[in-house]
Amino acid sequence: MTSATEQPETPAGRRRPPIPRLIATDLDGTLLRDDKTVSDRTVAALAAAEDAGIEVFFVTGRPTRWMDVASAHVHGHGLAICANGAAVVDLRDGGRFVEVRPLERTDALAVVHMVRTAVPGSTFAVERTTGFHYEPQYPPFMLSDDAVVATAEEFLAEDARAYDGTPCGPVLKLLAHHPGLAPDDFLARARAAAGAHGSFTRSSPTALLEISGPGVSKASTLARYCAEHGIVPEEVVAFGDMPNDLEMLRWAGTSYAMANAHPDVLAATTHRTAGNNDDGVAEVIERILRGLH
Numbered sequence: 001m002t003s004a005t006e007q008p009e010t011p012a013g014r015r016r017p018p019i020p021r022l023i024a025t026d027l028d029g030t031l032l033r034d035d036k037t038v039s040d041r042t043v044a045a046l047a048a049a050e051d052a053g054i055e056v057f058f059v060t061g062r063p064t065r066w067m068d069v070a071s072a073h074v075h076g077h078g079l080a081i082c083a084n085g086a087a088v089v090d091l092r093d094g095g096r097f098v099e100v101r102p103l104e105r106t107d108a109l110a111v112v113h114m115v116r117t118a119v120p121g122s123t124f125a126v127e128r129t130t131g132f133h134y135e136p137q138y139p140p141f142m143l144s145d146d147a148v149v150a151t152a153e154e155f156l157a158e159d160a161r162a163y164d165g166t167p168c169g170p171v172l173k174l175l176a177h178h179p180g181l182a183p184d185d186f187l188a189r190a191r192a193a194a195g196a197h198g199s200f201t202r203s204s205p206t207a208l209l210e211i212s213g214p215g216v217s218k219a220s221t222l223a224r225y226c227a228e229h230g231i232v233p234e235e236v237v238a239f240g241d242m243p244n245d246l247e248m249l250r251w252a253g254t255s256y257a258m259a260n261a262h263p264d265v266l267a268a269t270t271h272r273t274a275g276n277n278d279d280g281v282a283e284v285i286e287r288i289l290r291g292l293h
Contacts, residue, residue, distance in 0.1 A: 020054055020288060021235040024222055024248060025281055027060040027070055028203065029241040030258055033277050036069050043073055045282035048289055050075035057081065057225075059218045061203045061210055061244050063127050063172065064095040065144065071095075083127060084201060084244050085221035086172040086212050097129060101221065102170035103213040105156055107197040111190075111211055112152045115176055118193035119186065122176050124152040129169030130162040139177055141208070174198070174211040183207045187243070201244040210244060219247035237288070239273070239281050241265055256284055 025031045032038060046056050058070050058080040064087065067080060071091040074080065078092035088099040108126065115122050125134035132147040133155035146163040148155060160168045178186045186207040191200040198211040226236065238245075238252035241261040249255035249269050257265045259275035266272070274280035 019235075019292065020237045020254070021231050022055040022057060022226065023049055023237050023239075023285065024057045024059045024218075024252060025239040026218075026241060026245050026248075027058055027062060029260060029276050030239050030245075031058070031276070031281050032069060038070070038073055039279055039282070041279045042282040045279075045285040045289075046073055047075060049285050052289055052292060054288075057222065058091075059085075059222055059238075059248060061201075061218075063132075064089050064097070065132075066142075067091060067095055079225075081218060081221050081225075083172040084199075084203075084210055084212050085216045085218045087129070088221065088225070099221075100129060100170050100172070101213055101216045102172065103174060103198055103211065103216070105158065105171060107213065108171050108174045108211075109153070109156050110197045111174055111176075111194040112156070114194035114197070115190045119178060119181070119189050121180065122178050122190075124177075125175040126152070126155055127172045127175065128162070129172060130166065131168075133160070133168075134175075138175075139179075139206075172212075176209040176211065178207040181207045201246075203242040203244040217247045218245065219251040222248055223251060237284070239284070241276065256280070 049056055055076055060082055061084045062082055064082050074091045078090050080089055080091050082089055086101050087097055090096045090098050112124055123135045123138040125138050132144055133150060134147060135152055136149055148163050162168050176190060183202055187200060187202050187209055190209055198214055199216050200209055200211050202209050233251055234253035236252040237254045238248050239256045240249050241258040243262055243264055245265060246268055255269040256271045256273045257269040258280050273284050
C-alpha cells in the first residue's frame with residue numbers, strides 16, 4: 001500500500017503523478033459560475049476530495065465580507081485565503097481573521113501619490129479589516145452600505161475611522177481604477193511607477209488594480225500554510241483564471257488554467273480544464289479521485 005505522497009505504478013509500469021494533499025482554487029471565473037453560484041457537481045466534487053483526505057483551500061482576491069458564496073462549501077479546516085493573500089480567515093467562525101499580512105499605511109500612501117502622478121485620472125479605494133473606504137470618483141462596484149467616502153489621504157490617515165467611528169484596522173489591499181486605460185496597460189504603468197511599495201495585480205475585466213503589501217500574494221500565503229503543515233509544492237494542485245493567480249499557479253506542483261483564462265495564465269500553466277461555467281474544477285477533481293481507486 002502506498003502513502004499519500006508515493007507514486008504508485010500503473011499496470012504498464014509507468015509512474016502516476018503524486019496523489020495531491022491539497023487543492024487550491026480561485027473562486028471568481030474558476031470555481032464559481034458567472035452567476036456566482038457553485039454547481040451541484042462542484043459541491044459534490046469538493047466534498048468527495050475532503051472525504052478522500054485531500055484538503056481544499058479557497059484562495060481568492062475577495063474580501064471576507066464577500067465569502068458567503070463559498071462559506072457553505074468549506075470542509076475540514078474551514079480556512080480560506082482572502083484579499084490575494086493578505087488574510088487567512090476561518091469561514092466556520094464567521095470569517096474570523098486568523099492571519100493578516102497588511103499593506104503598511106505609508107506604502108499605501110506612496111502608491112497613491114506615485115500612481116496619481118504617473119497615471120492621471122486614477123482613483124482609489126481601500127479594503128481594511130474593519131471595512132471599505134473609497135474616493136468620490138471611484139466607480140460604484142458592489143459597494144457596501146457601511147463604506148466610507150473620503151479622499152485617499154483621509155482614509156489612509158493615521159487617525160482614520162471606520163463607518164461606526166471606531167479606529168480603522170489594518171489595510172488588506174489598496175484598489176486603483178482608471179476610466180480609460182486597458183487593464184493590462186494600467187497594471188504595467190502603475191507597477192512601473194510604484195512597484196517597490198506593493199504587490200500589484202488584477203482580476204477584474206476592467207482597469208481595476210489590487211495592491212497588497214510587498215511580497216504578499218496568493219502564492220506566498222499558501223506557501224506559508226503548506227510549509228507549516230509539511231505540504232510541499234509537488235503535493236498541491238491549483239486552479240485559476242486571472243493574473244492574480246499567476247504566482248500561485250507557478251508555485252504549485254500541478255496547475256490548471258480554466259478554458260476562459262487570461263492569456264498570461266494560459267501561458268503559465270501546463271494543464272487546461274473546462275471553463276468555470278462547465279465545471280472545470282470538478283472535472284479535474286473527479287479524475288484525481290478516480291486515480292485513487
